[in-house]
Amino acid sequence: MDVVLDNLDVFIAGLRTTVGLTLLSYAVALGVGIVIAACRVSPIPPLRWAGVFYVETVRNTPLTVLFVLFFFGLPKVDILFEPFPTAVIVLGGYTGAFVAETVRSGINTVSRGQAEAARSLGLTFPQVLRIVVLPQALRSVVGPLGGLFIALTKNSSIAAIISVSELVFRTDNLANETARAVPVYLGAAVAYLLVTIPSGVAFRALERRVAFRR
Amino acid sequence: MTAPVLADALGPRARRKVLIASVVTGAALAALLGVAVQRLVDKGQLEWARWEPLTQWSVLKFLLGGLGDTLRAAFAGMTLALLIGAALALLRLAQTAVVRWLATAWTEFFRGVPLLLLIFFSYSGLRQYGIDISPFRALVLALALYNGAMLGEIFRAGILSLDRGQTEAAYAIGLSYWQAMLQVVIPQAARRMTPAIVSQLITLLKDTSLGFVITYEELLRRSRSTGEFFRNPLQVTVFVAVLYIAVNFTLSRIARRLEVRQRRRLGAGAIATTTGVEDLAVVSVSAAAAVRDDH
Amino acid sequence: MKHRLGKLFLLVGLVAVIAAGCGDDKKTTTTASSGAGTSFAAGTTMARIQQAGRIKIGVKFDQPGFGLKNPTNGQVEGFDVEIAKLIVAAIGPNVQIDFVESVSKNREPFLQDGTVDMVVATYTINDTRKQVVDFAGPYFVARQDIMVKKDDTAIKSVTDLNGKKVCTVKGSTSEKNLAAKAPSAEVTLFDTYSQCAEAMTDGRVVAVTTDNTILAGLVQASSGAFKLVEAPFSDEPYGIGVKKGDDAFRTFINDRLEAIFGNGDWAKAFEKTLGAIGLKTPAPPKVDRYTATPPAPTTAPASGGSGSSSSSSSSSSGSTTTTAN
Numbered sequence: 076m077d078v079v080l081d082n083l084d085v086f087i088a089g090l091r092t093t094v095g096l097t098l099l100s101y102a103v104a105l106g107v108g109i110v111i112a113a114c115r116v117s118p119i120p121p122l123r124w125a126g127v128f129y130v131e132t133v134r135n136t137p138l139t140v141l142f143v144l145f146f147f148g149l150p151k152v153d154i155l156f157e158p159f160p161t162a163v164i165v166l167g168g169y170t171g172a173f174v175a176e177t178v179r180s181g182i183n184t185v186s187r188g189q190a191e192a193a194r195s196l197g198l199t200f201p202q203v204l205r206i207v208v209l210p211q212a213l214r215s216v217v218g219p220l221g222g223l224f225i226a227l228t229k230n231s232s233i234a235a236i237i238s239v240s241e242l243v244f245r246t247d248n249l250a251n252e253t254a255r256a257v258p259v260y261l262g263a264a265v266a267y268l269l270v271t272i273p274s275g276v277a278f279r280a281l282e283r284r285v286a287f288r289r
Numbered sequence: 290m291t292a293p294v295l296a297d298a299l300g301p302r303a304r305r306k307v308l309i310a311s312v313v314t315g316a317a318l319a320a321l322l323g324v325a326v327q328r329l330v331d332k333g334q335l336e337w338a339r340w341e342p343l344t345q346w347s348v349l350k351f352l353l354g355g356l357g358d359t360l361r362a363a364f365a366g367m368t369l370a371l372l373i374g375a376a377l378a379l380l381r382l383a384q385t386a387v388v389r390w391l392a393t394a395w396t397e398f399f400r401g402v403p404l405l406l407l408i409f410f411s412y413s414g415l416r417q418y419g420i421d422i423s424p425f426r427a428l429v430l431a432l433a434l435y436n437g438a439m440l441g442e443i444f445r446a447g448i449l450s451l452d453r454g455q456t457e458a459a460y461a462i463g464l465s466y467w468q469a470m471l472q473v474v475i476p477q478a479a480r481r482m483t484p485a486i487v488s489q490l491i492t493l494l495k496d497t498s499l500g501f502v503i504t505y506e507e508l509l510r511r512s513r514s515t516g517e518f519f520r521n522p523l524q525v526t527v528f529v530a531v532l533y534i535a536v537n538f539t540l541s542r543i544a545r546r547l548e549v550r551q552r553r554r555l556g557a558g559a560i561a562t563t564t565g566v567e568d569l570a571v572v573s574v575s576a577a578a579a580v581r582d583d584h
Numbered sequence: 585m586k587h588r589l590g591k592l593f594l595l596v597g598l599v600a601v602i603a604a605g606c607g608d609d610k611k612t613t614t615t616a617s618s619g620a621g622t623s624f625a626a627g628t629t630m631a632r633i634q635q636a637g638r639i640k641i642g643v644k645f646d647q648p649g650f651g652l653k654n655p656t657n658g659q660v661e662g663f664d665v666e667i668a669k670l671i672v673a674a675i676g677p678n679v680q681i682d683f684v685e686s687v688s689k690n691r692e693p694f695l696q697d698g699t700v701d702m703v704v705a706t707y708t709i710n711d712t713r714k715q716v717v718d719f720a721g722p723y724f725v726a727r728q729d730i731m732v733k734k735d736d737t738a739i740k741s742v743t744d745l746n747g748k749k750v751c752t753v754k755g756s757t758s759e760k761n762l763a764a765k766a767p768s769a770e771v772t773l774f775d776t777y778s779q780c781a782e783a784m785t786d787g788r789v790v791a792v793t794t795d796n797t798i799l800a801g802l803v804q805a806s807s808g809a810f811k812l813v814e815a816p817f818s819d820e821p822y823g824i825g826v827k828k829g830d831d832a833f834r835t836f837i838n839d840r841l842e843a844i845f846g847n848g849d850w851a852k853a854f855e856k857t858l859g860a861i862g863l864k865t866p867a868p869p870k871v872d873r874y875t876a877t878p879p880a881p882t883t884a885p886a887s888g889g890s891g892s893s894s895s896s897s898s899s900s901s902g903s904t905t906t907t908a909n
Contacts, residue, residue, distance in 0.1 A: 118299065118307050121315040135537035136530050137495035140509060144526050147779075150786030151523040152332045158772075225401075232403035236502060238772045243405055248773075251689050251755045254716070256413040264402040264410075271401040347656045416693045502775070504685050515655045517646060517778045520805075 078255045079262035085249050089242035090266050096162055096241055097228045097270075103167025104227065105220075108174025113204055115179055126175070133172035138233055141165050146237045162234035170227045177219045181212035214285045221278025225271045242266055339521040343528055348515060352525075355511035356532060362425060362507060363494040366432030370493065373437025378444035379470070392441075399438035404496055407431035412503045424505035428497065436493045443485045447478035480551065487544035491537050498533075508532065622674065629826075629833040633701060634676045641668045642686035642700040642825075646776045648801030649861045650706050653685075664704040666853035667723055667844075671702075671824070674840045687775050689755030692716050695825050702837070703825035706798060708757045711878045718830065719823030720837035722869045723850070726795035727816035728761050731802060733784065734811050739791055741815040745769040751780035751789040758794040761818050777802060785809065795820050797858060804861040821869065838871045845871075 079086065114126035133141070145165050149155070156164065185208050193207040213220075235244035246263040250256040299307065329335050342348050380392035399407070411434075412427035422430070451474055459469035479486075501510035512529040516522030624631040633639045643651035643664050650662040660683045672679050686694050686705050694700045695717045706726070709719045732739050739745065745766035752758045754773045762769060772789050774780055780792040781802045792799065796816060803810045824841075826833050844850040845868035854865045 118303075119310045119314055121311055121318055125318055131538065132534055135491075135495075135534040135541070137498035137509070137533055139498040139501070140526065140530050140533060143509065143513070144523075144530060147782055147786070148523045148526055150788070151334055152328050155787055229401075229403040232405040233499070235405065236775075238774060243403060243409070246406075247409055248754065250409070250413060254417070254692070256410070256417050260406060260410040260414055263406055264398070267403060267406070268398065268401045272397065345656070351655045351658070413690075413693065416697050419697055421697045421699055504687060504690070506685075511655070514646060514653055517782075518652075518655050522782065 078249075078253050078258050082249055082253075082259075085245050086242070086262055086266055089240070089245035089263075090270075092239065092241040093228070093231055093267075094270065096159070096166070096231045096234060096239065097224075099163045100166035100170065100231065101224055101227055103163060104170035104174050104223070107168060107171025108178055109209070111171065111175035112178035112182065113201075113209075115175065116182055116204075118200060130172045130175055133169055134176075138165070138169050138230055139236070141169055142233055142237055158234070158237045158239045161237060162231070162239050166227060166231055166234070170223055170230070173223050173226075174220065177216050177223065178209075178212060180219075181214075181216035182208055184215050185211045217278065217282040217285055221275065221282065224278065225274055228270050228274065229267065334523055339519075339524045342515070342519040342521065343524065348519075352508065352511055352515060352529065352532075355506060355508035356536075358425075358505070359494070359497045359500075359507040362428050362432070362497045362500060362505065365429045366436065366493055366497070367490050369429065369433035370436035370440055373433055374440025374444055377437060377441030378448060381441065381445055382448060384466075396438045396441050399434050400442065402435075404431060404435045405499055405502070407435055408499055408503060424500065424503045427503055428500040428505050432493055432496060435496075436489060439489055440486065443482050443489060444478065447482035447485075448474055450481060451477055483551070484544060484548050487541070487547075491540055491544075494537060494540070495533065622676075624675075624836075625832070628836075629701065629830055630675050630836055633672075633679060637676070637678065638680040638682060639672055639675070639702075640682045640684055640700045641672075642691060642694050642703040642705050643668065643683050644687070644705045645685040646778045647706060647798055648805050649797060649858045649863075650801070651683075651704075652801075661857070663724070663853060663857040664706065666857055667824075667850075668702075668704045670844050670849055670853065671704075671837055671840050674836075674843075688753050689775075691825060695827050698827070701826075702833075705825075706795065706822055707825050708795075708820045709823035709872070710757060712880065713825075714874075714877055715880055717825045717828050718834050719825060719872075720834045721823035721841055721871060722821035723824065723841050724797070724822045725866075725869045726797045726820040726822060728758055728794060728818040728820055729796040729799055729816045730813040731781075731784070731792045731799040731810050732790065732813055734809055736790065736811075739813055741813070742766050742793075742817045745791055745793070748791060749789040750791045750793055751783050752793050753777055753780065756794065757818075757820065762793055765817055781806065781810070797863065800858070800863050801861050821872070835873070838873055841871055 111126050111129055114122040115130070117123060142161075142165050145156075146158070146161050189207055189211070190203050193203040198206065231241060232243040234241055235247065238244070242263055246259050250259040253259065326335075333339075377392050377396055380388055381396065383389055383392070408428060408431040411430045412422065412424065415422045415427070455473055455477065456469055459473040464472065497507055498509040500507045501513070504510065508529055512525045513522070516525040519525070624634060643660055643662075645651060645653040645660060647662065647664075650664045651660050652662055653660050665683065668681065668683075672681055684694070684700050686700065686703060688705075691703050691705060691707060692713065695703055703717075707713075707719070708726075709722060713719070730739060730742065730745065739748070742762075742765045745762070746768040748769055749772060750762060750766070750769045751772045751774065752762055754775060759771070759773065762771065772780075772783060774783070777792070777794060777798055780789070780794075783789050784792055785806070791813075792802070796812060796814075799812055803812055824837050826837070841850075844853075850868050851865050854863075859865060
């Protein structure tokens with residue numbers, strides 16, 4: 076275990092990058108997800124098609140492939156992002172597709188009467204969505220959105236393959252340098268659990284707080 | 290295609306507005322696509338010479354062999370993960386508290402750490418204990434441990450979601466605990482959780498692409514070496530992404546088909562109470578309400 | 585329910601059949617072509633290999649000139665591969681070679697746990713590595729150099745790399761040399777050099793640094809886009825890695841290397857592979873038959889990414905030597 080204690084700063088630095096990457100990507104994912112979900116329920120067919128296309132392609136492509144495509148592919152058409160921003164875009168865009176599906180399922184739980192009533196009051200479609208439907212929809216999917224946050228925390232490790240020095244990247248290097256893979260990887264696992272388990276608890280608490288009492 | 294859920298039948302004025310908006314957004318999307326294609330042309334990425342290697346049979350054979358290795362790892366991982374998941378679900382519902390705690394701790398551990406870490410662990414970690422593990426086995430082991438914990442949660446949620454009356458009725462007609470589990474509870478729970486299980490299995494299939502970090506020669510790794518050899522990495526990666534999408538899309542279609550038929554047979558309320566009939570993710574989100582990680 | 589389940593199993597079975605049919609061609613098999621049927625003392629690695637009729641050798645799969653897998657025929661080609669074949673030919677004419685891909689960071693574990701019998705993979709001999717594996721050779725001496733884009737004139741030596749974005753490979757000596765000679769370079773680390781070359785093409789990094797021979801292959805493959813700076817800053821003797829303590833096998837390989845240095849086979853292998861990518865055939869190096877394991881070096885190993893604890897990781901890598909077998 077000495078190898079972990081001696082290199083505690085490596086773990087802390089890695090964890091800091093992992094958490095930062097996860098939070099930024101989650102913000103992007105929520106934005107992307109809500110916009111795509113809105114597209115998918117909108118009355119305008121081209122927006123619906125675009126939404127379906129986005130969700131189906133992104134969800135069915137492995138995250139690793141998306142990383143390779145963005146990091147090594149886009150520069151071929153002169154679009155170049157540093158590793159960290161690339162990771163935020165890819166993780167945010169990928170998780171966004173799942174957020175979109177989750178939000179859409181939340182929208183489906185809001186009764187039709189709500190939207191009809193709002194429309195009869197003279198609200199336009201964006202207004203109906205923003206003022207009436209989305210607030211209720213989001214409250215009903217806090218649980219699944221929390222699940223996505225945890226999945227994203229774990230998925231952020233894949234950024235290691237494009238040289239983002241997050242937790243897995245740093246601990247993998249440390250394991251190679253010290254040839255003590257088992258304690259080093261166990262230390263990394265504990266560091267992840269320090270994030271994932273409390274987030275699970277927090278989201279469950281939030282879910283209970285905002286749940287409807289029907 | 291999904292009908293818009295929020296709007297009921299539109300009047301003439303609204304229809305006209307939608308039409309205009311459709312034309313505008315359609316044009317905007319087409320323009321965006323046009324810009325992208327133009328960019329690819331400008332950078333010479335659509336030149337035939339860059340795509341030509343993908344029409345050579347030897348190259349395709351090499352890549353499809355990678356797809357075969359991907360499916361092989363996924364299939365082995367799925368089988369083991371389903372077994373582990375079933376065992377975990379039963380242990381977590383066991384009558385002995387210690388067993389329940391151990392199973393819960395196991396599940397929380399393997400659900401809470403990244404798969405990539407487990408892959409490194411099962412490859413480099415086991416090696417340090419002198420266990421000669423091939424990249425294939427290391428990948429399968431990691432996939433099974435990770436997804437086993439995920440599936441365990443799904444199974445458990447399925448079992449818990451059944452009405453207590455089912456178990457009680459089973460006991461009332463004289464079945465034992467295991468008989469009730471195996472003959473009454475599990476068949477219904479499995480049916481109910483099919484969509485969530487299938488979407489977890491699709492995730493597993495996608496995750497096999499992480500095998501490339503430990504030199505398992507699956508589809509992605511082979512696409513990298515092909516792209517390096519012919520110096521057309523973008524084209525090969527796009528091709529491989531399309532392959533992945535085709536496989537995963539087909540699988541989710543089959544799953545959806547199964548589920549819709551099942552729903553028809555069992556009646557609408559039997560599976561989940563959502564209005565979006567066709568979509569897998571929607572159903573799995575609400576059916577697996579107790580399952581936190583839906584990815 | 586019954587027949588639906590049946591269908592599901594059918595589908596799953598089908599997938600399995602397809603998967604199995606696509607076979608396991610992870611290893612590339614070759615048979616060594618020439619050599620005499622010598623007999624070896626029982627219990628030696630050579631005798632075991634001769635008995636088994638096959639040997640597993642770790643090589644690079646992505647290193648032009650040394651070991652590059654050709655996706656059209658599945659063969660690995662290069663100088664390391666040729667040297668491996670020449671050595672195996674002396675064990676027996678019909679010994680099959682399974683080439684196993686080894687990237688820089690898994691060469692030691694592969695030898696320690698017997699995944700491979702030897703490693704011929706641009707493997708620099710150094711004292712840190714001698715703690716855990718043994719080296720025959722060197723069979724070649726490379727020098728660490730810098731590769732830049734054709735029109736770059738700013739980088740003339742290793743010190744110019746300070747403050748610049750430089751790419752090299754995880755777990756390589758190049759990474760450690762770079763950290764020692766240009767400590768404030770911004771280092772990007774990948775698993776393979778080909779990714780570094782791609783990153784430079786894409787403009788992510790301005791330089792790639794590693795052995796000149798590896799760079800020569802990348803320069804060749806770039807068809808004029810890259811050039812060598814030709815300011816070498818270290819000697820990198822390439823050795824053949826064997827399991828720690830297998831002295832009989834090491835001596836056998838050393839004898840064999842001296843034989844092929846003398847009879848012209850070594851030069852032929854060089855011309856066929858590295859010569860073809862534009863390197864002039866040098867004089868063969870002198871084999872180093874060291875007897876005692878040197879003390880572990882005290883310099884800190886380079887740490888990845890940004891400056892993490894080099895002092896603490898060196899102390900832990902020092903303690904490794906006592907636990908490693």
